[in-house]
Amino acid sequence: MRPVTELDLPLLAVEHPDLSVDPTPWVEGARRHHPWLARSNVGGYVVHGYQAVKDLVGLDDRLRPDFDGIVDFYGVSREAPWARLMTEMLLAAHGPVHARLRASVADAFTPRYANRYRGLMRDVIGNLLDRWAPRGSFDFTEFASYFPITVFCALMGISTDRIPGLRETFEIQSASYSLDPELLPQVLAGYERLWDFADGIVVERERGAHGGEGLLDAMIAAKNAGRMDEIELRHMLLLLVLAGYDTSKNMLAMIVCRLLDHPEQWQRCATDLAYCGKVVEEAFRHSGVSTIFRVVTEEIAYDGVIFPPGTLLLFMMGLASRDPSVFPDPLAFRPERDHRDRHMAFGRGAHMCIGQHLARIQLEEGLHVIAQRLVQPRLAGEVTWRPYIGIWGIKALPIAFDPAPTA
DSSP: OEEGGGSOOOBOOTTOHHHHHOOHHHHHHHHTTOSSEEEOTTSSEEEOOHHHHHHHTTOTTTEEEOHHHHHHHTTOOTTSHHHHHHHHSTTTOOHHHHHHHHHHHGGGGSHHHHHTTHHHHHHHHHHHHHHHGGGSEEEHHHHHTTHHHHHHHHHHTOOSTTHHHHHHHHHHHHHGGGOOGGGHHHHHHHHHHHHHHHHHHHHHHHTTTTOOSSHHHHHHHHHHTTSSOHHHHHHHHHHHHHHHHHHHHHHHHHHHHHHTTOHHHHHHHHHOHHHHHHHHHHHHHHTOOBEEEEEESSOEEETTEEEOTTOEEEEEHHHHTTOTTTSSSTTSOOTTOOOSSOOOTTOOGGGSOTTHHHHHHHHHHHHHHHHHHEEEEEEOSOOEEOOSSSBOOEEEOEEEEEEOOOO
């Protein structure tokens, strides 16, 4: 056993723009020096091997989320409003606080609850396509940005009227995880708009302006019962809206990008909803978008390496699911692949993604309808990429297609 600081580890430049386009040669180079661990230019160590991620990321008794490290990276006071969101929201909480906050919304994210919204999801994507499909071409990433957030607003029981004006703000908040110091002024200014959005919605609902039985009403009931306070309620609303906007949108664009090279799979998606589910699972394995930040709270000894308290670990979930020692021919996109070894796109342990069932279902339903309405899609311009670290994804995906005849 040797302390991680004494190891001669390779550098994996997760912040480099070229790695975002194609991480394969970068991680292959790192693996030649160490099978699962690398250094990072942004601080801490990158864990990219499947077995190491599987064994380590769920050690909730020895790891905690490290969103305070992101705040420190930007040099923002811990008392600043944006910093409080980053360090106190559900994703950042741990132990009893995390358990309390998660329990306050958990009932709304069960498979049974998510399945209730399948019809809504089909209606939402159908209505969007009624407006977009006649164009014959568009940036699919822009189109996709309206789907999950509209579904999620319906689940919350809130209007989508203000969403278009906040899209850029949502993008900036998500980009903050990429650790780009030039983004800070936009991040802080955008947070003020987001807080006003969340606070206004809560105040309106509590005044009875839009009463109902959505998730927001359940969250307000949890607050009234003492299970969360006023700030936690607004933080929860912001977190869920941001999550409902970003990750599923990125995955939907990633799926379409992969299927442009597989027209036979696209055609099958138009007729076979169950097959869409297989495509979605393979996309989570092949092109997972999340980086999980954790800091060691109690010494960990693993596979010859000692991680002392205070060590920052960056778990690259997408790279782990491309580990060739676990997944044969990992770069091949095969929806019929044997998933005996499961991908870890949703994490592990107490912080496993609470919205995973909703995400799967809306991607299945959305892909099924999109494949019916957009015939023979093809690339119509340059694909551009978001930074790999944080929340990976496609910035622009210009496509052309033949609109399917409508009744």
